[in-house]
Amino acid sequence: MYAIVRTGGKQYRVERGQRLLVERLAAKEGAEVSLEPLLYRSEEAVLDRAGLEQVQVTAKVIEHVRGEKLRVFKFKPKRGYKRRTGHRQELTRIEVAEIKTGAVSRPAFHDPARLLHRATRGRRRR
Secondary structure (H helix, E strand, O other), X not given: OEEEEEEOOEEEEEOOXXXXXXXXXXXXXXXXXXXXXXXXXXXXXXXXXHHHOOEEEEEEEEEEEEOOOEEEEEEEOOOOEEEEEEEOOEEEEEEEEEEEXXXXXXXXXXXXXHHHHHHHOOOOOO
């Protein structure tokens, strides 16, 4: 069982108990944070918005760290222009505590015309 979540403008494939570094989160060490699921996979894949609303991915903030230093060097030949700067990214180490889902309800009757109407409602055709 795994989920794909979005945080800090990036997407991560996470499983229960997994530790990973993400962009800095505005939470204190030891706090629980909720991550936005984009996909949930166990026996079946859940991609639709209604199904994903029932999926909850929670993680525990372990520590806040800074990434390794990146050197940025700008140079223009024949002009004497040289600039050296550095950058260290602010990161948060989290551990995925739980991936849980409620009972995914499915409609008993699938009408393809109704689903097509629902998918194209409010959109212009090109």
